[in-house]
Amino acid sequence: MVLDTRGINVWCAAGKKTFSTEEVIRQVQRVGLDRVVSHRELILPQLGAPGVSAQAVKKDCGFKVTWGPIRARDLPAFLNNGRKAETEMRQLTFSIAERTVLIPVELSLIVKPSLIILLAVFILSGISPNIFSFSAAWFRGLNGAVAYLFGIVAGAVFVPILLPWLPMRQFYIKGILTGLVAGIFVTFSLGASVTRLESFILLLLTTAVSSYAAMNFTGATPFTSPSGVEKEMRQGIPIQIIAVVTVIIAWVAAPFVS
């Protein structure tokens, strides 16, 4: 029996109530399942459980829910085993492959806001003692853009890949760590094309961007609790805001002080 979750995986759909008690009952009644099969058992994927109450399904459409394994490929063994799940069948993994495959989606969500931010970087970079300088906008803007993009890579690519090996449980701190490394790399690479002050500003930018991008990865993991995410956000976001405001003010001020 098919439930339409609009291309979203079962677990997220269960959490958002797309894969829900109501939807299961509706489909059972819509296809007339009680006339199609003589038994009264529905095997549902285990990760649908957050959205489906087994008791309510039984009560409202007469079908008993059996919670199957997490992965469909374990179904044959599950069925042969008399509907008993081995421990591995009920255990989640978050291997490096499973983490890496999430990166393109995370990046695709960052594209639009990034374009706006990069535009702002170029405009702010052009503010100069001569009101506005297009060459400064371009050259300083490029440096700012590179620092920003390295921050995205540090937070949205390297934190997912290196996740279990990065110290500290808070994702925003893991992002600070990879961001510092990326930022130091950027400032060394830019070398003499930026002033000392600008180097520090860019380092701060890369670190702050990486921290925010890493913090957003919490929504893609199978082990972070919303309460925990909210707690670390109350620490991380003020830090990120202060860092970004400092970057903006200092970056605009830099041509006036050197």
Next chain:
Amino acid sequence: MQNFRYLNNVTTLELDVEKCIGCGMCGIVCPHTVFKVKNPKARIVDQDACMECGACAANCPTAAISVTPGVGCAFYIIQTWIKRKDAVIECC
């Protein structure tokens, strides 16, 4: 998931042992081995492994379990902080 631990002492998971009838559903549906069901009722054995997905509370026949589920995505949470109660919140 042994080497993936998140913050301690934050989850809203609660089990009312009085109401528990030892059916074992929580142990079956939990994706993180938070519960152990034996002799003859359920116990929380790893509170900090709970990710508040809500599977246990949804499937407990006696409503012995409560947890406040939510979306654990930073961008989503930010929107709940700044948007009005009835506003539509963007989520992937």
